[in-house]
Amino acid sequence: MFISLVAVIVLGAIAWMGGATPGLQYLFGIVLPMIAVVVFLAGFIWRIMDWAKSPVPFSIPTTGGQQRSLDWIKPARLDSPYTKTGTVGRMLLEVLLFRSLFRNTKAELRNGPRLVYWSSKWLWLFALLFHYCFLVVFIRHFRFFLDPVPVAIGMMETVDGIMQIGVPRLFMSGVILFGALLFLLMRRLCDQKLRYISLPNDYFPLLLLIGLVGSGLCLRYIGKADIATIKEMTMGIATLSPHIPALPISPLFYVHLGFLSTLLIVFPFSKLMHMGGIFLSPTRNLPNNTRAVHHTNPWNPPKTYRTYAEYENDFRDLMDEAGLPLEITPEQAAAKE
Amino acid sequence: MSKLPKASELAKSISYAFPKVSWMDTKPAFAPGTWCYPAKKDTMEGLGMPNPHNWNPAEEDWNLPENWEEIIYNALKDRLEKYRSLKVFLDICVRCGACADKCHFFLGTGDPKNMPVLRVELLRSVYRRDFTTVGKLLGKVVGARKLDKDVIKEWFYYFYQCTECRRCSLFCPYGIDTAEITMIVRELLHELGLGIHWIMDPVSNCNRTGNHLGIQPHAFREIVEFLCEDIETITGIQIKPPFNEKGHEVLFITPSGDVFADPGIYTFMGYLMLFHEIGLDYTLSTYASEGGNFGSFTSAYMMKKLNAKMYAEAERLGSKWILGGECGHMWRVVHQYMETMNGPTPACMETPKSPITGTVFHNAAATKMVHITEFTADLIKHNKITLDPSRNADKIVTFHDSCNPARGMGLLEEPRYCIQAACENFVEMPENTIREQTFCCGGGSGLNTEEIMELRMRGGLPRGNALRFVQEKHGVNTMACICAIDRATLPPLADYWAPGVSVTGTHELIANALVMKGEIKRTLDLRQEDLPGVEEDE
Numbered sequence: 096m097f098i099s100l101v102a103v104i105v106l107g108a109i110a111w112m113g114g115a116t117p118g119l120q121y122l123f124g125i126v127l128p129m130i131a132v133v134v135f136l137a138g139f140i141w142r143i144m145d146w147a148k149s150p151v152p153f154s155i156p157t158t159g160g161q162q163r164s165l166d167w168i169k170p171a172r173l174d175s176p177y178t179k180t181g182t183v184g185r186m187l188l189e190v191l192l193f194r195s196l197f198r199n200t201k202a203e204l205r206n207g208p209r210l211v212y213w214s215s216k217w218l219w220l221f222a223l224l225f226h227y228c229f230l231v232v233f234i235r236h237f238r239f240f241l242d243p244v245p246v247a248i249g250m251m252e253t254v255d256g257i258m259q260i261g262v263p264r265l266f267m268s269g270v271i272l273f274g275a276l277l278f279l280l281m282r283r284l285c286d287q288k289l290r291y292i293s294l295p296n297d298y299f300p301l302l303l304l305i306g307l308v309g310s311g312l313c314l315r316y317i318g319k320a321d322i323a324t325i326k327e328m329t330m331g332i333a334t335l336s337p338h339i340p341a342l343p344i345s346p347l348f349y350v351h352l353g354f355l356s357t358l359l360i361v362f363p364f365s366k367l368m369h370m371g372g373i374f375l376s377p378t379r380n381l382p383n384n385t386r387a388v389h390h391t392n393p394w395n396p397p398k399t400y401r402t403y404a405e406y407e408n409d410f411r412d413l414m415d416e417a418g419l420p421l422e423i424t425p426e427q428a429a430a431k432e
Numbered sequence: 433m434s435k436l437p438k439a440s441e442l443a444k445s446i447s448y449a450f451p452k453v454s455w456m457d458t459k460p461a462f463a464p465g466t467w468c469y470p471a472k473k474d475t476m477e478g479l480g481m482p483n484p485h486n487w488n489p490a491e492e493d494w495n496l497p498e499n500w501e502e503i504i505y506n507a508l509k510d511r512l513e514k515y516r517s518l519k520v521f522l523d524i525c526v527r528c529g530a531c532a533d534k535c536h537f538f539l540g541t542g543d544p545k546n547m548p549v550l551r552v553e554l555l556r557s558v559y560r561r562d563f564t565t566v567g568k569l570l571g572k573v574v575g576a577r578k579l580d581k582d583v584i585k586e587w588f589y590y591f592y593q594c595t596e597c598r599r600c601s602l603f604c605p606y607g608i609d610t611a612e613i614t615m616i617v618r619e620l621l622h623e624l625g626l627g628i629h630w631i632m633d634p635v636s637n638c639n640r641t642g643n644h645l646g647i648q649p650h651a652f653r654e655i656v657e658f659l660c661e662d663i664e665t666i667t668g669i670q671i672k673p674p675f676n677e678k679g680h681e682v683l684f685i686t687p688s689g690d691v692f693a694d695p696g697i698y699t700f701m702g703y704l705m706l707f708h709e710i711g712l713d714y715t716l717s718t719y720a721s722e723g724g725n726f727g728s729f730t731s732a733y734m735m736k737k738l739n740a741k742m743y744a745e746a747e748r749l750g751s752k753w754i755l756g757g758e759c760g761h762m763w764r765v766v767h768q769y770m771e772t773m774n775g776p777t778p779a780c781m782e783t784p785k786s787p788i789t790g791t792v793f794h795n796a797a798a799t800k801m802v803h804i805t806e807f808t809a810d811l812i813k814h815n816k817i818t819l820d821p822s823r824n825a826d827k828i829v830t831f832h833d834s835c836n837p838a839r840g841m842g843l844l845e846e847p848r849y850c851i852q853a854a855c856e857n858f859v860e861m862p863e864n865t866i867r868e869q870t871f872c873c874g875g876g877s878g879l880n881t882e883e884i885m886e887l888r889m890r891g892g893l894p895r896g897n898a899l900r901f902v903q904e905k906h907g908v909n910t911m912a913c914i915c916a917i918d919r920a921t922l923p924p925l926a927d928y929w930a931p932g933v934s935v936t937g938t939h940e941l942i943a944n945a946l947v948m949k950g951e952i953k954r955t956l957d958l959r960q961e962d963l964p965g966v967e968e969d970e
Contacts, residue, residue: 202533
């Protein structure tokens with residue numbers, strides 16, 4: 096936790112200095128983000144390709160419900176899908192609604208002994224809030240890269256700011272996103288089991304995101320950064336004619352940008368790749384029809400096993416005495432020799 | 433063997449408070465009762481396993497081959513290239529902790545490294561350092577560590593404290609399956625000549641004699657005939673099951689534990705009685721007399737080698753399809769691996785069709801192997817057999833879902849339907865402990881050995897606790913299952929955590945209730961104990 100915190104603070108400080116030093120603004124405001132985008136895209140594709148290079152030798156879905164067998168037994172079409180459609184449905188549930196996490200329970204050992212299992216959906220709830228709010232915030236940011244701003248984004252902002260609190264209007268997504276991140280961090284720190292398994296590379300993305308979202312919230316609500324100037328700069332990047340605007344931009348914006356760039360660069364090489372990996376998980380993305388449909392293992396080794404002939408050779412006399420049918424009788428075997 | 437503490441003492445010793453030091457700095461203490469006896473050198477040599485040698489987990493030096501680091505590196509590299517599952521599972525875990533308290537071994541030991549996430553982290557840390565740039569550069573900061581002999585010991589300790597039950601995989605938001613990792617790490621350990629006796633001995637037996645217990649063909653027949661004598665005593669009906677005979681429609685394969693071990697034998701008697709009653713055209717085989725597959729706890733190669741006999745025998749005997757008995761991991765292998773490994777099926781085989789009801793098992797169109805509870809449920813549904821549940825009236829029954837049929841197959845309703853047709857009283861255990869959320873018996877994946885009895889009882893705590901709950905609340909006195917390992921592991925578990933509950937196979941219950949044509953008035957159940965109501969009659 097401590098190492099990650101220091102790392103994030105140092106990164107933020109460097110970005111601040113870069114943003115505050117006129118000679119470095121081009122580097123921090125334009126070069127670095129563009130490199131980050133390239134690294135992210137190339138890295139993401141490379142990782143997926145690398146996974147896809149290894150085959151799936153066996154079809155090993157984890158079945159979460161009744162198989163399809165006899166006509167009169169109702170199968171679990173989504174938790175134990177038999178068809179491709181069902182499997183797509185299972186994946187959609189998994190990716191869009193975090194189906195497996197929704198099952199989560201918490202076990203408690205009481206005197207007796209008695210094990211009690213509680214439904215525990217907090218992680219599911221906050222994980223879902225985090226991911227969806229992040230998506231909304233991500234989409235809202237397209238207003239900085241598109242001119243004119245698409246109607247859809249405007250509508251989204253209207254809904255997002257429906258509470259009509261303050262000026263500029265408070266977007267719920269940003270606040271919930273920040274809250275969800277804090278929950279996920281506190282959970283990691285307070286739950287003994289989680290603290291024990293957490294690595295610096297678990298804290299780092301969380302703190303980085305907190306920095307990213309925190310700086311974003313500050314820019315909008317506290318620093319009230321000059322949106323027009325920022326858009327001039329982002330549009331420059333979007334239209335591939337990047338330049339630093341003449342009017343000054345708060346160094347805090349460079350911090351925001353610095354965190355984002357770091358996130359993009361780190362993404363393909365970190366656990367954040369679960370975003371792509373989930374689609375390739377063979378316990379989820381395969382149908383439970385393995386007895387009905389052939390699945391090929393590209394490296395299936397040749398069959399080597401002890402044959403019946405070898406077995407009979409070994410036990411022929413005993414088998415004969417016991418009256419078991421034989422391919423070659425002891426007499427025939429003796430005659431051969 | 434270490435002494436087993438009392439249940440109450442063992443329960444008190446469980447603490448979920450974690451040590452202050454990082455998991456990378458703790459080492460397992462190889463205390464008696466926590467590790468399995470090593471495989472014998474002869475056994476390993478006989479099977480052609482790599483680097484067979486004498487060693488003892490309790491000793492400091494495990495006599496690893498000189499280039500052991502290179503062996504592991506190459507083996508891991510090979511598996512990464514062969515299994516997308518391995519790569520993806522090592523890369524995408526976010527350590528959210530959803531799996532942490534889902535593992536029966538964690539719940540029963542409180543050992544943090546028994547949390548599925550940390551169990552996999554034991555391998556992941558080495559993978560990070562040897563196979564990722566970030567890990568190479570940043571080392572411990574990103575959870576990477578150097579492979580050393582202590583890591584090998586840790587792997588042996590903890591990957592033989594995983595029963596490949598896949599409960600964690602159900603709860604993982606990305607479906608990360610520790611069973612998959614355990615299977616692969618055990619393969620890595622086998623490359624160094626490290627295996628356990630309780631797995632490798634059955635593998636060797638199965639390879640040579642056709643079954644894990646090493647029963648030779650003539651003895652196999654004798655044992656089955658003994659069981660038939662018992663059936664005659666109970667029902668007055670003489671059954672002569674065919675062995676190794678060609679030209680029968682069905683080849684029946686069940687775990688050899690059913691033939692040999694109490695209470696599995698009663699289940700086996702149940703199969704024979706059912707087949708006799710419906711006039712099934714079947715044969716048993718002494719060559720393919722093992723449904724279970726301890727090879728699947730060894731390596732993909734060994735799993736394939738042992739399993740190959742099933743289709744080979746079906747081809748030799750000209751069977752149309754295979755009917756499979758009650759077994760857990762056997763059905764994981766049959767359902768998810770068999771056709772891929774050893775298919776396509778021999779030309780003589782057809783999509784299974786019940787000769788009694790005409791039901792076609794389209795769900796087994798490729799593998800051509802049907803689970804006995806699918807088969808029997810279909811018989812019951814079509815009223816093809818007469819069951820008298822009052823013969824099981826003394827039993828208040830609950831059902832233990834085996835891990836593999838539950839989470840590697842989805843066989844949940846079929847056995848329940850059979851049991852409920854054969855019994856008057858059926859009660860479910862709490863919902864977080866059954867069906868796809870079922871808990872392991874504590875001895876799956878080849879860990880059903882005596883020397884780790886304490887560990888098994890710890891791993892069996894969640895199951896034992898759920899059983900105890902329904903015992904106290906509903907008076908449950910019988911736990912049914914569909915797994916031969918369960919039939920071996922659940923009796924000691926029940927004696928320990930819920931004394932007074934007996935364990936039975938599903939087809940034992942069926943056969944008790946089965947009204948057979950030409951039978952004498954039944955007064956005894958399959959265990960030759962009085963049927964309920966018998967004394968009052970006389």
